Every structure is written in C-alpha cells, then in structure tokens.
Amino acid sequence: MDLGLKGKKVLVTGGSKGIGKGIAAGFLAEGAEVAIAARSEEGLREARTELGNVHVIQADLISEAERDRAHKEAVETLGSIDILINNVGGSSGSSVEETPLSSFEEAMQLNYLSAVQFSKAVLPDMKEKGSGSIINISSIFGRESGGKATYNNAKAAMISFTKALADEAASFGIRVNSVAPGAILHPSGNWQKRLEENPEKINQFVKDEIPAGRFGTVEEIADVTVFMASQRASWVTGASLNVDGGQSNMNM
Template structure:
C-alpha cells in the first residue's frame, strides 16, 4: 500500500533514538523529508545519517523542547528549509517515577513541561503551517495514559492521559481546517539502549516473568512496529481517522476502550 507520503514534510521530536527515530525511519522509507530534534548532538547526527541513507532529506536541530523558544526555532527552520509542513509527531518524552507523596512541585513541573506543555507549544507553532489537505498531528502517549500503570506512575500517567485528551479535542477544533489529530499508545517496546532493554539486561529473570504475565504475544514490542503504525496514522491512507487513540501493544493493555 502506498501511504501517499512521498515528498511530504514531517517534524519528529525526540528522533535521535528509540521510538522517535523508528517513526522518522518509517516516514523516510515512505519518502518524507524530515526535520528532527533532540538535545544530544551526537545522537542527532547519527540519526540524521541513518535517515539520509534511507533517501530522506534531513534537517536536524539540537534543541531542548522544554525551552520556550525551541518550538519556534524548529518549526521556523523546517518551513524555511522545505517550504511546507504536513506532519508533526510529538514523540520526545520521559518518565518521572515516584509515589505521589514523594513528588514535589519541581518534579511535577519538569514532567509536565517535557511530556505535555512542550508538545502543546510545538503543536501551536506548527498548526498555522500545516497543510490543509494532508496536515496530521500525532502525539506519542502510552497505554498508561488509558489505564492504571501502577504505583509510582502518577506523574507519567497523568501527562499521557492529558495528551490523549488534548488530541481528542484538538481533532474537533482542527477538523474544519483539514488537519487530523491522533494519539498512539505504545505498550512496552524494547530496543537497544532503551529503558526496557536496560531492565532486561539488569534482571533477565524478572523481565521474563514480566513478559509472561503482561505480554500475550510473548515478547516486547519492536520500535519499528510503532514507527510503521505512526507513519500510517500520519498518512492519507488514514484520512478518516481523527481524534483516535490507537493502542500498539501486542494485547498488553487491559482496558476495553
């Protein structure tokens, strides 16, 4: 199936490794031009090289998305370089573990900035430039934005639930402008250097039990399995999907909806 993404322009935040990189790779394979950002310059350069090898034109910008001017710089540079904007994937994010009674204002501010407010700002900057024909925004949330992730995840869960809610309402507001907005909820995805990989290397026995208990397909998800679904959701082949949150989790989540 041709996703119709040839020569479209996509911004992917947090694309130097992990899911963001896999999403950028899937978009590159479909013929997108890419603007990517992350803080670390080395990782970003290595990612840009990988994407160029897949045939993509790449703009990479080292930026901390929690900086209040990062969104303007990234979106501005993208439109200057490529002359258009079709897709924004907000993938950068992180976790802040800690029980509710242990998290102070600073901890909440940091995780809200990284996992939520930075995406609000980035998307606000992007919307005026997004194509009225092929415009698509995707937020990378988590299955733990849809159901309880367990003790120690109040901050993470809250930000991911907020992203799903944001996408739903934005979809209603932007429909009249021809821009679709969705969120994607990954389950546990393992890739070299990622958080699940670290835990598997530290405690293989515990992680084997985790897989047996939680992952019906008997393995962790792979980054490309997120990348390919993200590319589909951002493509014209998903033209009737907006306001949706799609689980990509190998059956891990327990919620009915």
C-alpha cells in the same frame, strides 16, 4: 501499499533515538522529507549517519523558547510542515509522595506542553493549506494505571488534548490522533536497562503482562504511525490507538 507520503514534510520531535528515530526512518522509506529535533548533538549526529537524508535540529524541548526556535528552524529547513509527530518525552520520579513538584512540572513540559506548543505552531499553515496530520505519541499508561505518576499524568493529558484539537481542526482538513505504545524494547530505552539489570524479573513481566508474549519493536510503532499520518487513514481523527500486543487492560 503506497501511502502517498512522497515529498511530504515531516517534523519528528525526540527523533534521534528509539521510537522517534524509527518513525523518522518509516517516513523516509515512504519518500517523505524529514526533520528530527532532539537535545543531544551526539545523538543527532548518530541518527543522521544511520538515517541518511534527514535534517537535524538541536534543541532542548523542555524549554518553551527552544521549542519555538526548533519550529521556526524546521519551517525554514522544510518550507512547511505537513505532518507533525509529537514524540519527545521521558519518565522520572517514583511514588507521588516522594516525587517533588518540580518533577511533575518537568514531565508536563516535556511530554505534554511540548505537544501543545508544536501543534499550535503548525496549525495556521495547515489551516491555510486545508490539510495536515498531527500524531501524538502517548502511552497505554495515559489510558490506564501503571508506571510513574509524572509520566502517566502527562500522557493522559496528551490523549485528552488530542481529542480536543481533533474536533477543532477537522473542518479544516487537519487530522489529530494519538498512538499509545505498550512496552517497547530498544537499545536506548528503559525496558532494555531493566532487562539487563534483572532479566528473570522482566522476562516474567512479559510472560504475565503481555499476551503476545514478547516486547514490541520500534518498527511496529513506526508502521502504525506512518499509516495514521497518511491519507489511507483519512477518516480517523481524535483516536487513541493502542499498539501493545494486548498489554492494555482496557476494553476499548
């Protein structure tokens, strides 16, 4: 299926590894021009070697000033941004009682406020063009309990923001959606570390908690994200789509 993405200008935050890198690869395969932003210079070098024709932007996206710089650099590099993928994120802390307030603040900056800032930054140009797609990579744990509170709180806020912005932007031809992955296995992810540390426990988790009987892959998240960004999904906006092999316990 031709998704009509050839020549589209795409920015992927947190694009040097894992799901972000997989999403970048998916857009490149469709003929899009892609820039990825991430903190690690080494990770960006490795991603450029692996992905080939991709633009890299080094920035610490927990910082408001760095996010502003990264957006400006992406526009200078690409000329404009047709598709924004807000993927950067991370998990920290333990129980609510034992997690310092600073960890909640950092989680909101990285997972949530980064998406808000980048979305606000691309809106004026998208409105002028009368088109655009913004996709926020959230989590099934932004929709139900599970995982660390810092992460879940930020991802829940991201999903709420997705619907709010989608309703505002729809009349300008801009679609805003969220993709909510379940447990995804990749070399740089937390699930890989947990699997190596305690394979018996994690294999039992998969058996008990994921009806499909296995972890998801980066490519499976990327395929859905690329489709959602394309005009093949032109009537989809304000949605949060689980991509989880049935792991979520929600009825919707």
